[in-house]
Amino acid sequence: MSNKFKRLTSIRDLKLMADVIREDIIISLREAKSGHSAGPLGMADILTALYFNILKHNPKKPNDKNRDRFILSNGHTCPVLYATMANAGYFKKSELLTLRKLGSRLQGHPHRAALPGIETTSGPLGCGLSQAAGMALVFKREKTKQKVFSIVSDGEQNEGNHWEAVLFAAKEKLSNIIAITDRNYIQIDGNTEDVMPLDSLKKKYLAFNWNVIEINGNNMQQLISTLKKARNNKDKPLMIIAKTLPGKGVSFMEGDYRWHGKPPNKDEAQAALNDLHKKECLERGDWYHLHQKLKPIHKKIKRSKK
């Protein structure tokens, strides 16, 4: 199938898009006045790479049966999924302002029946990889070509359900699974290695009979080249351990687990947007053009009460 939207091929464009998505995350969280900041900002580069370059999908035909599947297992990070989908053309960007509100298709945790393009409901952690494995098993047995991409967080790898899926995917040699760990080293109660140590994740997956690649999940170049190669993954399921910086792009959120489940208030949102603008100015891209589209939203955030 062909993508019915503009694929971004240059690393520069992809990086710009990731920052636009970061802005949209801040704006939608500010409007919602609740929700998760750190994870989504850290994952913006991964989602951009997937939706604007790697995935075979069609925003106008979200149910196309030949599409690749993308399972967001750590559902609380959905602000990044929604912002990415909106920018890719699944729905109007203005709908991002309905996040978490009564009647919205953008539920606080993604709901399959609410919004076309959401492959499964998530939020309760540790169940994404199993569903990805179920899909991948069918594709493998029926010899169809789709890939199943799934992002799992590090915190959710505390769950037994996740490791049951790891065993299963290895047993069935589901090489059409491309899983990505958002390795940001934070969860709710603190740093992952204090709450429930996971390292060495790489050794664990190797011991469980998976292919493993470790990359910098905020490096667009690495993301694109790794994910492109991943399409040719063979024999075993693939885990890409993507090290990301939680809160990436917003100076006062970066690396701080206390931003796991908190939205920015009005001043913080403004400061966050300033941070993101500054970064883009430095890169001297065509950010001005992209930001014209966001102007009405910027105005709205200024108007909204503290």
Next chain:
Amino acid sequence: MTTKQYDLSKLKGLNKSMYLNFNQENKANRSGYGDALVTLGKRNKNVWVCCADLTDSTKVDKFAKTFPNRFVEMGVAEQNLVTVGAGLAAVGKIPFVSSYAAFCPGRCWEQIRTTICYNNQNVKVIGAHAGVSVGPDGATHQALEEIATMRSLPNMIVIVPSDYTQTKKATAAIAKFKGPAYMRFGRTSTPQFTTKQTPFQIGKANILKQGKDVALIATGALTYEALRAAAILQEQGINAMVIDNPSIKPLDKKTILKAAKKCRHIITIEEAQVTGGLGGAITEFLSETHPTKVTRIGMPDCYGESGDPQELLKHFGFTGESIARKARKLCKK
């Protein structure tokens, strides 16, 4: 969103021996749980607390700081949470295992069934963030089924306290009770109306207000909405009895039967599915002993959704206004 205030102290037929006080600030029941744990921890060295990466929001942070040697961080692993709890109990501890109700007991029902209930281990399962009033997190996080799933387990008792002070008492009471217990509460701050002197006992329902036309039997924070409904009904000339029913299992059969004999109509009110919860328990009991028409207010076999907590309570018909409307319709028939 603002809701109309009623001076509940003006309700006719308020039960003096309940020592209610309507001039208190709103507080979250989960804070009552957290505060009670610290007191309990001082009194009883066998009280332990286990938590699954939700220390602050389940309010066990104070206990964790005060008694680090009796606090266990389990990570995001609810099945391990309750089964490790069963192990702690097996060697004489009184573990309180807490998470969001959607995940514990939501995710680990069979483990609770076998390792806690069938074993009859002294584990206290605590479900926080229950009900649609969880708000913007949405349906995945709004536990609505666990009253039913916990109630169906032999040996398990089920307690849903109605305000902060009662949650403190309930925490102490289930610690004292020997055997498995489930206690649930919501996320938001809600009105406090009971006081130190208000009685609380496992297996006991309290008649807060006498009445004869309709009995409003509520559990959890919605008991306050039942009182508001009674105030609205009073203005319309309808005299409602209000019963606070925190002990869903064991059920206070005597008090329920009394209400059924006195009032023509029974309405049960809970922030849970109408199937199998408080309404289920009362319907089952009355149909066998004193067949009575029971109207159940709860989630009508559907999931919640994202929204502001107050907005959602209104949307799904849990406010005093909505309860009063239903009661009035019944009484007019």
